[in-house]
Amino acid sequence: MSAFDETAVARVKDAADIVSVIGRYVTLSRSGSGHRGLCPFHHEKTPSFHVSASRQAFHCFGCGAGGDVFTFMMNFLGISFRDALEELAAEYGVDVSTSVRSDPGASLLTLIAEAHSFYRQCLNQDSASPAKAYLDGRGLTPATVDGLGLGWAPSGGALVRHLAGRGYSRSSIVDAGLALTAESGQTYDRFRERILFPIRDRRGRPVSFGGRSISGAEPKYLNGPDSAVYHKGELLYGFTEARAAARDIETVILVEGYFDHARLFQAGLQCVVATCGTALTQSQARQLISLAQGVVVCYDGDAAGNKAAMKACEILLAGGCWPGVTRLEQGMDPDDFVARYGIDAFISRVETASDPVSFAASLAGGWEKLAASGRAVQAVERLLAMASKASGPVLRETMLRKISDLTGYSMDTLSRQMEQESMEQSSPRRQVRAVGAPNSTADHSLLKALISGEAGGLDTGLARFLEPGDFLTGDARDLFMFLKDRAVSGSALPPLPGMPPALVSLFSSLVVAGSSHPLEDSDRERIRERILRRRTSSRLAELRVRLKSSDGDERKALLKEMSELRSDSVQPGGRDA
Numbered sequence: 001m002s003a004f005d006e007t008a009v010a011r012v013k014d015a016a017d018i019v020s021v022i023g024r025y026v027t028l029s030r031s032g033s034g035h036r037g038l039c040p041f042h043h044e045k046t047p048s049f050h051v052s053a054s055r056q057a058f059h060c061f062g063c064g065a066g067g068d069v070f071t072f073m074m075n076f077l078g079i080s081f082r083d084a085l086e087e088l089a090a091e092y093g094v095d096v097s098t099s100v101r102s103d104p105g106a107s108l109l110t111l112i113a114e115a116h117s118f119y120r121q122c123l124n125q126d127s128a129s130p131a132k133a134y135l136d137g138r139g140l141t142p143a144t145v146d147g148l149g150l151g152w153a154p155s156g157g158a159l160v161r162h163l164a165g166r167g168y169s170r171s172s173i174v175d176a177g178l179a180l181t182a183e184s185g186q187t188y189d190r191f192r193e194r195i196l197f198p199i200r201d202r203r204g205r206p207v208s209f210g211g212r213s214i215s216g217a218e219p220k221y222l223n224g225p226d227s228a229v230y231h232k233g234e235l236l237y238g239f240t241e242a243r244a245a246a247r248d249i250e251t252v253i254l255v256e257g258y259f260d261h262a263r264l265f266q267a268g269l270q271c272v273v274a275t276c277g278t279a280l281t282q283s284q285a286r287q288l289i290s291l292a293q294g295v296v297v298c299y300d301g302d303a304a305g306n307k308a309a310m311k312a313c314e315i316l317l318a319g320g321c322w323p324g325v326t327r328l329e330q331g332m333d334p335d336d337f338v339a340r341y342g343i344d345a346f347i348s349r350v351e352t353a354s355d356p357v358s359f360a361a362s363l364a365g366g367w368e369k370l371a372a373s374g375r376a377v378q379a380v381e382r383l384l385a386m387a388s389k390a391s392g393p394v395l396r397e398t399m400l401r402k403i404s405d406l407t408g409y410s411m412d413t414l415s416r417q418m419e420q421e422s423m424e425q426s427s428p429r430r431q432v433r434a435v436g437a438p439n440s441t442a443d444h445s446l447l448k449a450l451i452s453g454e455a456g457g458l459d460t461g462l463a464r465f466l467e468p469g470d471f472l473t474g475d476a477r478d479l480f481m482f483l484k485d486r487a488v489s490g491s492a493l494p495p496l497p498g499m500p501p502a503l504v505s506l507f508s509s510l511v512v513a514g515s516s517h518p519l520e521d522s523d524r525e526r527i528r529e530r531i532l533r534r535r536t537s538s539r540l541a542e543l544r545v546r547l548k549s550s551d552g553d554e555r556k557a558l559l560k561e562m563s564e565l566r567s568d569s570v571q572p573g574g575r576d577a
């Protein structure tokens, strides 16, 4: 948090309404004074995910996930606080450029941008003619090569020399993933004699590269390692270009390789992203779903590609999307397919993509073949396992219907079988956390009153009156101290990303469940009286213990204090804090 000006954070939070931001990813319906939907962070059948517009917070009473609009973006899309802030700021037209202080990743980004322009220049030199010939052989035009920013990594340590000449330290080149250090201590280029594809972050800035060897050197594809600015499982290759295109056409195509992407991009399909050698992750799936409602998986037409496509479907279903999936001829990838049959044939494959159930059946040679071979029961179980992971009742029912159509089993039989299997596998982490202990209930109602101030802030009267000792449980006490430290000067609550992670869930549950009406004077008075009574009785208990081991003057003083406490406690408000 220290890298951000809190007023900038508050301005973005004011502008970006949490209900509309979350509503893009989760179907929300009105419920009381707030909104409710199926939790995107755990698997559930009845909605326990609440969003409060008046408090600009969300909380899931099933799994405890909670926070504000930034926490949601960070956890749902798997991005950093900075990225969430900058993305929302850009979208809602809030200028935060002067308030965001220096980014520790900024110097790495500058270095990588410098490397990228060096690699691009190298591709235009005579020595790169084999690379150009290779790209030409793969059917890519100079305009595509340029448009995608492809480059060439020469041999002989050219990048390290170039960057060192511009004042970059060798260790920072290593940190960026562009060089390696040998045991001898010598630093050498990671990418040598490879065609490079720049991998960009969600804002279009190069953060790493993928390199294709053209000399037969292994591995065929070499990807840069994770670094401070690049996390493999969180980025989709081609995301920025696809984002612009996918809004218009509502469908995004997921492919495996750089050349698949390049070929489709060249043919005018920009709504394409690639996983580039990694299995689709939850975080990538969420980003895909955020691009467009329709996702079509189009992987290589070999056994490995088909298996990866099934896995991708499963992850997309769990993410709340009903994916389409195309099956290409054995041994063909989208690049080969378009080269041979043309882009129109490819588009029609995408438009007639199978659903995940038919795809799974077609991989096994069709349902009849499965049934005839006696593998029907296992096949149904596998399909049901996939259905049970789908997010939300609508998707699960869609899956079941497809399975029923395919296999002839009734919906009823299938859903009973699925229930039974999911009961057998139900894991303890899905259980609702016990929050009903008496001490925590008292603490929670006190905290709810505390955070019911004007404009969603602290009740200043209570904030001044309460003391850490008024809370009976450690978490509540920590949260109280955090809120009082951070927010008592004004009344506004602190932005959630500044809060210790252990407290966020408790805080969001109270915010979402709490009332959005400020306390009346009479409420505040009742709370004060209750707390005063409790302070008195705990002080009396303490004095009684000390009395047992005291005599003489000390005993007299203790008895006097006890009698004063007893007489004060019958007059409400008689002993103020």
Ligand SMILES: [Zn+2]
Binding pocket: 039, 040, 041, 042, 049, 060, 061, 062, 063, 064, 065
């Ligand atoms: Zn949840």
